[in-house]
Amino acid sequence: MSSDNDYLDGNAAAGELSSIFATDITAAEGQCANCGATKRFAEAHVYMQTPGVVARCAACEHVLLRVVNVRHRIFLDVRGMTFLSFDTSQDRRTVQAAS
Amino acid sequence: MWHVGTVVALNDETETVRTVRLKVSNWRSHVAGQHVDVRVTASDGYSAVRSYSIASAPNSDGHLELTIERLPEGEVSPYLTQEVEVGDRLELRGPIGGWFVWRNYQTEPVQLIGGGSGIVPLMAMIRSRASAGSSAPFRLLYSVREPSAVLYRDELHTLSNRDYPVTVSYAYTRAIPQGWPRPPGHIDASLIANTTWPSNLAPICYVCGPTSFVETIAGLLTACGHGTDKIRAERFGPTGEPQ
């Protein structure tokens, strides 16, 4: 197994995070508290095969977010981001289903 | 949070890939490119969750299709591609994602690049475009091991031979059809240059595949002048630990 590519991306963590955030997190923009890079959460490098979910900055690999889901409690650590900003415009726009 | 979906149809796409069609009550219509989490639970309570892209176009009647590749060492995919029968019920969470999506009111050129079963969410975008009657310029570059592993071949052929066609190009990595002009090989800079939208058209690029594939393609696209803000990626790979 390649040791360089054992991560996925923010999309893979979105299901777990949907139980916490009412708004989609993959399109949210977050700023890395370490290097200052501002990127969509979808771009984060996400490590899933761990006791929790760890999202890291795609630029500097600093931990942005951690989630641990234990029995009936979810722990969330977002110290690695100075902010996380959500776009709420898409929620109000109706997508026309064609059929 | 978890919805119950009933399997209403099964369709073998190839020897190792199956499409599972589900009907879910009270399901919010998805957007092309989104995925769902599927949870399966054994009789002793052991459960496993995996993410699968939705293959079907958005619709308002609670139907969705998941196209699932059986992984030899997989824990859930062999179950979903070999054991599941029509009438079985699965637990679903979603639809998930708001970044790796194509909404059918988008009009800019779209470049889709998929590796292996990374075609699945891209197919949802192509189907969404077709069902909405959109004329957004679409191109697909599809990297696949060999001709017999191509998913949705007939449908892609039809959609590339009609008004407002989707231009489809293939990159065969291991074996090629007879008479195919390009030897087997991965997508490279020249194939990107020859088959995808040039960066001056400012297309939005959707790239889906295993992590190594996505990193390679994203590198080739940025080298061709595509802005990183125009490249949206979804990486797949093992996600599984028991829960």
Add this chain to the structure above:
Amino acid sequence: MMAIISRGFSGRRSAAVVKLPPGQYLTTDFPVLSAGPTPNVPLDNWQLTIDDGTKVLRKWDWESFRGLPNETFTVDLHCVTRWSKLGATWEGVSLDTLLAEVNTDASYAFVHSYGDYTTNLPLKDLLNQKAWIAFRFDGGELALEHGGPARLLVPHLYLWKSAKWIRRITLTHEDKPGFWEGLGYHNYGDPWREQRYWGE
């Protein structure tokens, strides 16, 4: 909501013929769990340090570390993600050897890895032939993804305590939670008492 039982799904598990800690399943492979990129430290730059938070108590480079007396041992591994691997054979240096000349009245050890991983445990759990710094597994060099060139092994605790890519052990008077212990995972982590999470 109660989970719906998936007819015909059993998962990729073997039937246990031996007694496992509660809630564990037997595996025969060796799953790789990583919370970050795999560090690749050239042996020329590799160091293992024991300190007390302010001053270095012991320090080894690769050559001096490999010159220490080592032992071969076979242990069972229990991961908090519920797999157990039995009878894994390792080669490494006992923490008793590494700590032999360290004079300390500290009660806790805080372990740092190359990369940013940390874990904590009582110092006494590193002593009396219960913990090693391992550098060979199953007759071969320890692969990078399993913690090579050298990792901590504390097999009587859940495997997240056995820090891969170990770099430093800090001996302290006050306990401080590590990477997972600070976010819901049990501070001690005894698999036989199923101490997975806070409050168990």
